[in-house]
Amino acid sequence: SQTIHQWPATLVQPVGSPLSLECTVEGTSNPNLYWYRQAAGRGLQLLFYSVGIGQISSEVPQNLSASRPQDRQFILSSKKLLLSDSGFYLCAWSIGASYEKLFFGSGTQLSVL
Amino acid sequence: ILNVEQSPQSLHVQEGDSTNFTCSFPSSNFYALHWYRWETAKSPEALFVMTLNGDEKKKGRISATLNTKEGYSYLYIKGSQPEDSATYLCASLNYGGSQGNLIFGKGTKLSVKP
Numbered sequence: 001s002q003t004i005h006q007w008p009a010t011l012v013q014p015v016g017s018p019l020s021l022e023c024t025v026e027g028t029s030n031p032n033l034y035w036y037r038q039a040a041g042r043g044l045q046l047l048f049y050s051v052g053i054g055q056i057s058s059e060v061p062q063n064l065s066a067s068r069p070q071d072r073q074f075i076l077s078s079k080k081l082l083l084s085d086s087g088f089y090l091c092a093w094s095i096g097a098s099y100e101k102l103f104f105g106s107g108t109q110l111s112v113l
Numbered sequence: 114i115l116n117v118e119q120s121p122q123s124l125h126v127q128e129g130d131s132t133n134f135t136c137s138f139p140s141s142n143f144y145a146l147h148w149y150r151w152e153t154a155k156s157p158e159a160l161f162v163m164t165l166n167g168d169e170k171k172k173g174r175i176s177a178t179l180n181t182k183e184g185y186s187y188l189y190i191k192g193s194q195p196e197d198s199a200t201y202l203c204a205s206l207n208y209g210g211s212q213g214n215l216i217f218g219k220g221t222k223l224s225v226k227p
Contacts (some may be wrong), residue, residue: 044217099145101159
């Protein structure tokens with residue numbers, strides 16, 4: 001069966017520090033991969049999605065970046081965190097077309113102080 | 114800017130009550146509507162994906178309807194149980210956006226008291 005792993009679960013980082021969140025999927029091949037963020041009082045917002053290795057699409061201009069070095073690995077990064085980067089980050093995967101349901105990871109609560 | 118609205122924002126019901134909530138989404142260039150259940154300390158879990166006007170889907174005591182012409186979907190829970198307590202999210206996928214860009218509402222938080 002397919003599983004998705006996301007870590008760390010919580011993270012407290014100072015402003016200006018770098019960020020690296022990792023997500024891996026097991027039990028499937030060539031998944032679509034997604035990074036979502038939920039800021040306080042807002043709905044889930046798509047940050048990045050990827051349909052294949054090295055293929056990244058960004059939905060929202062920001063100081064974050066994403067990479068997909070392997071088929072089932074998706075990494076969210078920042079060189080310098082801002083206060084506004086605080087939020088709950090969710091990785092997700094799906095198979096096939098974008099109307100297919102998403103399978104979410106357990107999330108990372110990021111607090112930038 | 115596409116907007117998905119959910120109401121009510123929160124809901125408190127007694128065990129055994131039936132309840133429903135609403136998701137409003139852009140009707141133009143509609144492609145698909147998703148419903149997810151998000152329990153505290155767990156990952157969001159897909160309930161339904163609906164694409165056709167008039168679709169009705171059911172999973173146990175939970176069902177959903179879809180009206181793509183007027184841009185709304187209802188989620189119904191029959192005989193609510195404490196384990197139904199969660200935030201229910203809907204998300205709309207419309208043509209013209211990026212392939213992967215589901216637009217999520219803020220959710221309806223349901224609390225079921227025993």
